[in-house]
Amino acid sequence: MYAKSVQMFASAVLAALALGLVLIGPARAGPANDTPACGRLLSAPVFAKWTAMGGEHGDLGCPVADEAAAAASKHGSTAREADFAKGIVVWHATGPRAGQTFMVVGCAWRLYFQFGGTQGWLGLPLSDLTNTPDGRRQAFEGGTITYTRAFDSCDAEPAAAPTETSAPAAATSPLDLFFYPARGDYITGASAATAKTAIDAGYQRVATQAYAMTEQAQGAVPLKLYFNEAAGDHLTVGTAEGERNALATGYEFEASQGFVWADPHAGAVALKQYRNPSSGHHILVATPEAESQAVKDGFVFERIEGYAPGTP
Numbered sequence: 001m002y003a004k005s006v007q008m009f010a011s012a013v014l015a016a017l018a019l020g021l022v023l024i025g026p027a028r029a030g031p032a033n034d035t036p037a038c039g040r041l042l043s044a045p046v047f048a049k050w051t052a053m054g055g056e057h058g059d060l061g062c063p064v065a066d067e068a069a070a071a072a073s074k075h076g077s078t079a080r081e082a083d084f085a086k087g088i089v090v091w092h093a094t095g096p097r098a099g100q101t102f103m104v105v106g107c108a109w110r111l112y113f114q115f116g117g118t119q120g121w122l123g124l125p126l127s128d129l130t131n132t133p134d135g136r137r138q139a140f141e142g143g144t145i146t147y148t149r150a151f152d153s154c155d156a157e158p159a160a161a162p163t164e165t166s167a168p169a170a171a172t173s174p175l176d177l178f179f180y181p182a183r184g185d186y187i188t189g190a191s192a193a194t195a196k197t198a199i200d201a202g203y204q205r206v207a208t209q210a211y212a213m214t215e216q217a218q219g220a221v222p223l224k225l226y227f228n229e230a231a232g233d234h235l236t237v238g239t240a241e242g243e244r245n246a247l248a249t250g251y252e253f254e255a256s257q258g259f260v261w262a263d264p265h266a267g268a269v270a271l272k273q274y275r276n277p278s279s280g281h282h283i284l285v286a287t288p289e290a291e292s293q294a295v296k297d298g299f300v301f302e303r304i305e306g307y308a309p310g311t312p
Helices: 002-019 044-052 106-114 192-200 240-248 288-296
Strands: 033-037 040-043 079-084 087-092 101-105 130-132 135-140 143-148 153-158 172-180 185-189 204-213 220-228 233-237 252-261 268-275 282-285 300-309
Touching: 033 044, 040 044, 040 079, 044 079, 044 087, 044 101, 087 106, 101 106, 106 135, 106 143, 106 153, 106 300, 172 192, 172 252, 172 282, 185 192, 185 220, 185 252, 185 282, 192 204, 192 252, 204 268, 204 288, 204 300, 220 240, 220 300, 233 240, 233 282, 240 300, 252 268, 268 288, 282 288
Parallel strands: 185 233
Antiparallel strands: 033 040, 079 087, 087 101, 130 135, 135 143, 143 153, 172 185, 172 204, 204 252, 220 233, 220 252, 252 300, 268 282, 268 300
16 A cells, blocks of 8 residues: 555656656745736735735836846845836845835835945845835835935935944045025035135135045045036036036036045935026035025935035
8 A cells, every 4th residue: 555655656746747847956035926917927925015005006007027036135135026117126035024025116216226226235125115204214224215205305324333443534624515696506515726716706605515535535436526617507426427417418527526425424414416407507415404495496306426424
């Protein structure tokens, strides 16, 4: 009887192998992508998240590709991700949140993508956006993204300040905002030469926004001042994207303004680039007061150009 049972079991296994129903080897890293959504394939947990958020008519829209393994997180967890028209859904395969699914949408999604997504310093999302008195907040392995309703913008900050007790403090120079009323032009600069030139030309100093480092440190990038003579507009940038856009729209390099951090850093504030769609003028700000005034004056947020020390 036992021999007959073994023979029947072996026959069943062989039949299953012939039909491709049995896989011998390591277990699947995640759930199968077997649920169609707008012509794309999603796993059951991601499909459930998508439908719970309204499906193709919800916050995510339709998927733009089949679900796939996510780029490795620097924090040790692995995941699968599905890209949608208006966001991303991440399913944790391993780690403390294994089996949980979160989505990143809106300006948080755009900022998350800017910082490298799952393989960037933020890592995997640990929550969905949650409501706060001033907007919404989302937790990640490496930090948080905060949406501020008043400015309709998102900021990212690391989860904990790095310990740099042995590193000497970098020398800094005030990063000041200047304004030329007759032309409506702003200059955000940190060099003594730029400040003198601005004052001599009739610009008025508004306020110190932050501080630029006078020497380049590891992880820092140059802060550059550009000018478009035809538009009568100055533009201060610290990102490759900002510099490409400046050169593509007729701006010419004017002067270096020191150095700022490329990524969020302990004690640093975000340098936010705004543009006025009506005048085409730009303003780079780092204080809540300057940002609030820029929004009131019709400026629209474009990008973060870097992170500068908030104090000398």
